[in-house]
Amino acid sequence: MEISFNDEIRAFIEQNCSSGLITHFDSVLHVTEEGHKHNYSTIYCPFGAGEYKKTTPLIDSLLFFNLLDISIDSISHISEDINFYDKYKRGISTHSDNPFFLCVYEIYRIFLVIRSTLVHHNDGFSRSGSTLKFEYMFKDREYRLHITQKGIERLFQAAYLVSKYLPLDSIYIQGMVVWLYEDILKGVNAFSDRKSRTLEAPPSIIKIRPFHRDILRDDRLIIKGNEISFPESPHSDYPEGSYSMLDHFITQGDKSYLIPNEAFMFGKTVQYSKLSIWQTPHHLENSAQRMISQIKNT
Structure with missing residues (x-):
C-alpha cells in the first residue's frame, strides 16, 4: 500500500508529539427495550483529536x-x-x-x-x-x-x-x-496579518466535542413520523460544557448512524428525515459492524 507524505507526518506526530493524540470510544452502553443495561469496553474506534502533551x-x-x-x-x-x-x-x-x-x-x-x-x-x-x-x-x-x-x-x-x-x-x-x-x-x-486585525467568527453549525465520548445504543428510542425521540432526556448526564460527551448509535437495516448528543441539546428529538447526515463516518464502519454483532448477541 502506498504511503503518502501526509501519512508519514501523522505517523511521526502520533509517535513523538503526543500522548493519546488519537482517542477512542472506551465506553459503550446498550440499553434494551426492557431497560436492561449491557456495558462494553472493548470496541476501539480510531477517532477524534485527543490531548496534546508535547512541550516543544x-x-x-x-x-x-x-x-x-x-x-x-x-x-x-x-x-x-x-x-x-x-x-x-x-x-x-x-x-x-x-x-x-x-x-x-x-x-x-x-x-x-x-x-x-x-x-x-x-x-x-x-x-x-x-x-x-x-x-x-x-x-x-x-x-x-x-x-x-x-x-x-x-x-x-x-x-x-x-x-x-x-x-x-x-x-x-x-x-x-x-x-x-x-x-x-x-x-x-x-x-x-495582511488581511485584517480580526479572525472570522465560527460558522453557525453544530459543534461536537472531539474527544472523551461515550456511545449509547438505546433500543427504547421511538420513531414517530419523521422524528426520533427517546423516553428520557438523552443528555441529562452530559450537560453542555462537560468534559465528556455522548453519541447515540442507531441502526436501520444494514446502515448505522452516530448522532452526537449535541444534536439533542435543545430537545429530545431529531428529525428522521435528516438522519442520513449522521450516517456512521466511513473510518468507523468496521467498528460499527463489530458493535452491531455484539449487540445482536446480547
Missing part, C-alpha cells in the same frame, strides 16, 4: 503546518506552486458559499503567521507566561499572533483532524473541527 510547540508548529498545508492543496485542488497566502485567498474564493471550509482556511491563516515568524523572523517569537507571541513587521505591515498554550494545542488538533479525515464530507467531523476552532479563538488574545 515551535518545532511541532512546523510539523502541523505542513500537515495542514498539504491538506489545503487537496481541498482546493492546487497542483501548481503558489505562495501560502495565495492559497488562502483561492480557498476562501473557491469555498465562499461553505462556512465550514471558510473556518478551515481561518485555521490555515493563523498558521501562516506562526510559520512566517519561525522561518523568516525567528527573533519575533517570545513567551509571556502561558502566552506564545509571534510578531514581525513586513513591508510596513504588522503581523501578530498572541495565543495561549491551550489555544495552540487546539490549533494542532484541528490541523490533525483536517488531515486525517479528508475530504471532510462528514458533518460529524466538521462539527469537531468547528468546536476546536471556537476554542482556538478563545486562546487568541491578539491577531493581525
Whole structure:
C-alpha cells in the first residue's frame, strides 16, 4: 500500500508529539427495550483529536503546518506552486458559499503567521507566561499572533483532524473541527496579518466535542413520523460544557448512524428525515459492524 507524505507526518506526530493524540470510544452502553443495561469496553474506534502533551510547540508548529498545508492543496485542488497566502485567498474564493471550509482556511491563516515568524523572523517569537507571541513587521505591515498554550494545542488538533479525515464530507467531523476552532479563538488574545486585525467568527453549525465520548445504543428510542425521540432526556448526564460527551448509535437495516448528543441539546428529538447526515463516518464502519454483532448477541 502506498504511503503518502501526509501519512508519514501523522505517523511521526502520533509517535513523538503526543500522548493519546488519537482517542477512542472506551465506553459503550446498550440499553434494551426492557431497560436492561449491557456495558462494553472493548470496541476501539480510531477517532477524534485527543490531548496534546508535547512541550516543544515551535518545532511541532512546523510539523502541523505542513500537515495542514498539504491538506489545503487537496481541498482546493492546487497542483501548481503558489505562495501560502495565495492559497488562502483561492480557498476562501473557491469555498465562499461553505462556512465550514471558510473556518478551515481561518485555521490555515493563523498558521501562516506562526510559520512566517519561525522561518523568516525567528527573533519575533517570545513567551509571556502561558502566552506564545509571534510578531514581525513586513513591508510596513504588522503581523501578530498572541495565543495561549491551550489555544495552540487546539490549533494542532484541528490541523490533525483536517488531515486525517479528508475530504471532510462528514458533518460529524466538521462539527469537531468547528468546536476546536471556537476554542482556538478563545486562546487568541491578539491577531493581525495582511488581511485584517480580526479572525472570522465560527460558522453557525453544530459543534461536537472531539474527544472523551461515550456511545449509547438505546433500543427504547421511538420513531414517530419523521422524528426520533427517546423516553428520557438523552443528555441529562452530559450537560453542555462537560468534559465528556455522548453519541447515540442507531441502526436501520444494514446502515448505522452516530448522532452526537449535541444534536439533542435543545430537545429530545431529531428529525428522521435528516438522519442520513449522521450516517456512521466511513473510518468507523468496521467498528460499527463489530458493535452491531455484539449487540445482536446480547
